[in-house]
Every structure is written in structure tokens, then in C-alpha cells.
Amino acid sequence: MGNSSRKEAQDEGEEKETKGDKGEEEKTAKKGEVEVMEDEELPFGVHKLLESGDRVLDLSYYKFRRLPRQVLNLEYLEKLYVCGNRLRNVPKGIMRLQALRTLGLDFNKLVDVPLPVCQLTNLTCLYLGSNRLISLPPEVRNLQNLRCLWVESNYFQRFPKQLYDLPNLRSLQIGDNRLRMLPSDLWRMESLRGLWLYGNRFQEFPRVLLKMEQLEILDMDRNRISEFPNLHHLSALRLFSYDHNPVKEPPRVREEVLIVGEGAEEVLQARGRRKEAKEQAEKDAEDAAVVAAAAASPVIHGILKKLRMNSALNLAAAKEKVTNESVASTTPTGDENGPQNNDRCAFFEEAGLGYDDGRLEYEREELISEGEGYEGDEGAEFEYERAEMDYEYEGYE
Structure with a gap:
């Protein structure tokens, strides 16, 4: 699920590239320029994208070092993807794009989260994976509508507690970092439903996760955990992944939880056999009920038939009486x-x-x-x- 190998390759390429970029960075800093492409020629096809009027703009993998200034005038944009470029910063003018709901900045060269991004208060999804981040700024608390945050493949050594102040955050992807433990009050993130912690440096299962009964997805792949506690009481859990951990046996979870890891296949097969046996027992019980009802039906039919015969006899007698009375009344006496x-x-x-x-x-x-x-x-x-x-x-x- 992680991309640590790609991250290592990226780091190696970045080291080679750093020397070439150093002179340009110093030149830019001296002039005090913001990183906006003003006079440089845009790649083929980008003009057409900028003039399309589409609310979704994808400028990924164009090798931009600066965000094209024309983008800052597209105030109608709702989704902007500039992934896989060479951005080290984002211009202040991006604050004009208040209609943005999704912003993709992953696979760039960001050392810090750009503060103008923290002013896009209508954001619901923010992708910052595969950069060079080690922390989040306090201003990230402004993103009160944020529901999905991806900061995987960075250099976090501590869990960013600024996220506690995001009441609507439901999905947090913080895999492939350098976390060794989680804060004991992580349970305060009551809205969190999906938590990806793969590729970190956990040696023990974080006990605070046992208090987060609202979690639906929990990914602990590629850590150093040798034993998992009983997770049966996590009633909302639907997917638990623990692959590539030195465990002796799968963790105990509820029957409806999908598990991925060493020994999970045998557990799932045994679960499938139990499910089939249960369904067969229910089917046999239904068939037995049908047979019992069919055996009792002749008695019921006999009773109904007798009632119908009695009704017919009574009706015939009534008709005969009416006929006799009618004939008698027509005889002149x-x-x-x-x-x-x-x-x-x-x-x-x-x-x-x-x-x-x-x-x-x-x-x-x-x-x-x-x-x-x-x-x-x-x-x-x-x-x-x-x-x-x-x-x-x-x-x-």
C-alpha cells in the first residue's frame, strides 16, 4: 500500500538535482520574486486547459517549478491538481481560489506547507504526500471543512496534534513516515474513520487505537509489531491490514472484518466454511418448516371443505324452501x-x-x-x- 521504494528513488534524484537548482533559488531569493511563471512559455496543451472553463484543472507532471500565474485568475476552480512537478512554494495569489474543494500538491519539493494554502477554508481534500514535510504549521487549523488529508511519504517523526482541531477530518493518510508512537489522547479525533499508519516504525501496537471504536479502516502494514491485541470490541472496523509484520498469528477481530496479512487467508477460509454451514442450517430449517406446513395442510383443507359443504347444503335447503313457498303461494286456496x-x-x-x-x-x-x-x-x-x-x-x- 505504501510507496517507500519510489520515495527512496525520488530522494536520490533530488540530491543530484539540488546542486543545479541552488543557483536558481539564490537568484530568485535576491529578486524577492514569488514563484509564479510570468514570461516563461507554457508547455504544449496547457493554454487549452487554462481556457477550457472546466472547474477541474489537472496540471500534473508538467515539471513546473512555479505555478502558472494564469491559474490564479480561475476563481471558479473547484479541483486543482499540480502533482508531480517541482514546486517548492505556492504563490499568495492562490488565496483567491476560494471555490477550491480539492488541492493536489503531492510529489513536489515542498519543505513546509505553504501558508496561503491554509487560507483556502473551503478545502475538503488536501494531498501533500511525497514531499519533504516534517511538520504542519499551526495555521492548518483554519481548514475546518477538511475531510481528507494525505501526508504519506514525508518525514514526520511526531504525530501532528494540530489535526485535533479539525472536527470534520475523516481520512488521514500518514503512512511511510517515521512515527514510533502515537499520542495518548489521539482518541480526541472522534470524526476519524480511516487511519493509514503503514510503513512507520511502530514496534508495539499503539494502545490508544483500542479506544477509537469509530475506526472503520486501520492499516498497520510494514511495521515491526510482533503481537496484536484483541480487536474484537472495535465494532465499526471493516478492514484491518497488518501485512509484513513479524506476527505469529492473525489478530482476533469480528467476523465481518476483512483482514490482510500473514495467516489471514486461513482465517478467512475457516470463516467462509462457518458461514456456509450456518446458511445451510438456516436453509434446512426453512425446508423443514415447509414440509411441516405441507403435512398439516390436508387437515386444514378437510376442515375448509367440510365448511364449504355445510354452506352449500344450507343454501340448497334455503332455495328449496323458497321454491316451495313460492309454489304454494301461487296455488289458489x-x-x-x-x-x-x-x-x-x-x-x-x-x-x-x-x-x-x-x-x-x-x-x-x-x-x-x-x-x-x-x-x-x-x-x-x-x-x-x-x-x-x-x-x-x-x-x-
Whole structure:
């Protein structure tokens, strides 16, 4: 995960280059010039980038010794990358770029963090890796919105406590430095979620990290730690890397934590087997529940079938009773307007069908009229109308 080999190669090249740069630095210091390219010709394609109007400007690996002055007028910029150049400072005019959210200055020759950078208060990501930094200035506290800071591959021997005052810092990359210990009050960085400490000089696991239960990523690769404590209580931890440490066995972590290091593969395989066994047991339990439900279903179906049969029989009996009553009511026994009609109406009321005796009588008369075939009989229409009138009279009674 580190780049210490690249850092060593860079240092060797820088030593050779220092002599050639020394005369130019002295000349610049005498004139009191800020490091802004004014009259020098810009590399091919840079003019087009500067005039594009894009909010993201990438001027990486153009071998700039000074930041082009045209950049300082692009106040709309949100992301600026000038990585892999030869910058030793940044002009004050960069403070005009208050819209900047991301600034990449890694792989340059910065000995100190430029103070104008500390005035870009809207920065959320600042990349200063692979420079020559040994500390951070107090002014870095101005970066209250900073969420991500990378200072890997520098020369920090002590942890910069100025970072305690950055309440929103979530990701700190400080690998490939010269740290031997961490401050005992590092737990104050409560917003920190990712911490990269690889390639330092830790001989023991820093105990203060056991108090930082909010950490999600912890990288301790390439240190000199021979034993790790139990990390099971770090409930938020998702990735722990301890590769290239002289450990005898992997650290104890929660089941959901991905570990990278010596012996981690065997642990992950065993974890995978346990997970498969658990899933198979759950599947078997579900299948058993389905079989049990299927075995019980005939009884349930039998009960439902019996209920349906009883309902059908009751309905058939009710229909038969209605039919019998209806036939009986149409048989002339005594007075046609007598109690028989009243009994039939009372039955319909009791059955919950509503009192609609007149309509049934009307349908019965119509059916009889159609069945007996009165075609051509002039008296049929009159008889039909008379029956309807009689029915309405009965219904009113």
C-alpha cells in the first residue's frame, strides 16, 4: 500500500538535482520574486486547459517549478491538481481560489506547507504526500471543512496534534513516515474513520487505537509489531491490514472484518466454511418448516371443505324452501289477497333478502305469458297489464 521504494528513488534524484537548482533559488531569493511563471512559455496543451472553463484543472507532471500565474485568475476552480512537478512554494495569489474543494500538491519539493494554502477554508481534500514535510504549521487549523488529508511519504517523526482541531477530518493518510508512537489522547479525533499508519516504525501496537471504536479502516502494514491485541470490541472496523509484520498469528477481530496479512487467508477460509454451514442450517430449517406446513395442510383443507359443504347444503335447503313457498303461494286456496301473501313476505324479510314481492310476482306473470304463447291474441296484452296492476295493488296492501 505504501510507496517507500519510489520515495527512496525520488530522494536520490533530488540530491543530484539540488546542486543545479541552488543557483536558481539564490537568484530568485535576491529578486524577492514569488514563484509564479510570468514570461516563461507554457508547455504544449496547457493554454487549452487554462481556457477550457472546466472547474477541474489537472496540471500534473508538467515539471513546473512555479505555478502558472494564469491559474490564479480561475476563481471558479473547484479541483486543482499540480502533482508531480517541482514546486517548492505556492504563490499568495492562490488565496483567491476560494471555490477550491480539492488541492493536489503531492510529489513536489515542498519543505513546509505553504501558508496561503491554509487560507483556502473551503478545502475538503488536501494531498501533500511525497514531499519533504516534517511538520504542519499551526495555521492548518483554519481548514475546518477538511475531510481528507494525505501526508504519506514525508518525514514526520511526531504525530501532528494540530489535526485535533479539525472536527470534520475523516481520512488521514500518514503512512511511510517515521512515527514510533502515537499520542495518548489521539482518541480526541472522534470524526476519524480511516487511519493509514503503514510503513512507520511502530514496534508495539499503539494502545490508544483500542479506544477509537469509530475506526472503520486501520492499516498497520510494514511495521515491526510482533503481537496484536484483541480487536474484537472495535465494532465499526471493516478492514484491518497488518501485512509484513513479524506476527505469529492473525489478530482476533469480528467476523465481518476483512483482514490482510500473514495467516489471514486461513482465517478467512475457516470463516467462509462457518458461514456456509450456518446458511445451510438456516436453509434446512426453512425446508423443514415447509414440509411441516405441507403435512398439516390436508387437515386444514378437510376442515375448509367440510365448511364449504355445510354452506352449500344450507343454501340448497334455503332455495328449496323458497321454491316451495313460492309454489304454494301461487296455488289458489281461499282468498288471493289473504294471509298467504303476508306469510311469503315475512319469509323473505326473515331470510334477509328484502321485501320485493311485487317484482317476483311480475317476473312470474311475464314468464307465464311467454310460455303459453299468446302471439296474435289481442286480449293477451290487456290481460298482462291487468295482472301487473293487480300485483301493484297487492304490493301496496
